[in-house]
Amino acid sequence: MAGYPKFLEDLIKELSKLPTIGPKSAERMALSLLKAPAARSKALADAIMNAKEYTKKCNLCNYFSEQDLCPICQNKHLRDKVICIVEDAQDVIAIERTSYYKGLYHVLGGKLSPLDGTGPSDLSFKKLFYRLKQESINEIIIATSSSREGETTAQYIKQVLQPLKIKVSRIARGIPVGSNLGHIDQATIFEALAGRREVTS
């Protein structure tokens, strides 16, 4: 049985490593690239290499940035003195899209998960404490996910921040349990932010 030529097979294989892409979709994508002008393959290949090379993390908040500081931290004098703590960089985009929140962010880079071996030292807590020493912040909003690990992470943050006497709130339940912020509609994110409650001990 004749298959596809080697380089086409290689492309289908690489494409099917992408999330949610099965072998059939990868085949369709590869064939569409072959049919399109060479400029489109080049544009995609360049975009992949450039994104990986130039997208770094903000020195302050860990969000995506092409410079030392992300656009949000660069303009922090224009933002509310509030830090919203999220798990991943895409959570920042999800919150920014609501246009409700005007504060700063801190991207943890994950959530506490003893089963996966993710402890506090694997997340960007050091950076967070450094920021809180340098900046005067009025409130911390914990916007980790509503999964069990997200709740554990929220509890941990609440405990370690207690000595600093900063107001700490938790994004409201309203986010469906077990979902990531990136997959939630804007209205729900809006409600969850507006309905945040102060964490009292």
Next chain:
Amino acid sequence: MAGYPKFLEDLIKELSKLPTIGPKSAERMALSLLKAPAARSKALADAIMNAKEYTKKCNLCNYFSEQDLCPICQNKHLRDKVICIVEDAQDVIAIERTSYYKGLYHVLGGKLSPLDGTGPSDLSFKKLFYRLKQESINEIIIATSSSREGETTAQYIKQVLQPLKIKVSRIARGIPVGSNLGHIDQATIFEALAGRREVTS
């Protein structure tokens, strides 16, 4: 509102040009590439460029090939002297996967479609006639799609091949294996009834 950095936005834009990929899927794919080691981005970018650069068309049958002749045409002495005419290169793979057919192929590169301005000169008929003059072929199987344009193309092929006095057949239309009659359109049921074959013991 802060968005993604420029190079990440560029990657999401390029990925969402791929078939069946919406902006949400493109975002997930881009973020997964950012998270993965740099070697994976490079492997994908290289695969895209290599596939485009090295995947050409077989000089004889128009199927994908990295050399002048595709593996099928290179070994045509081992194949039946039958040519199956298909619209696109991926149709060859679909037929090869059945392991039923042992003949040769000819890839038209599309189907006749007056509405889209695709006439006979846009398809690889010249190559086909050249082959039929050079090789001794016992049968031509027309396996264009069962759409209106596919049928028109099949009719056209039948007419232009008539002077050559070669046996010409059309791939059978009928009920797909595993389908219920209730879910099949009337045109297909009509074809399946009209094309019924006597059951012999």
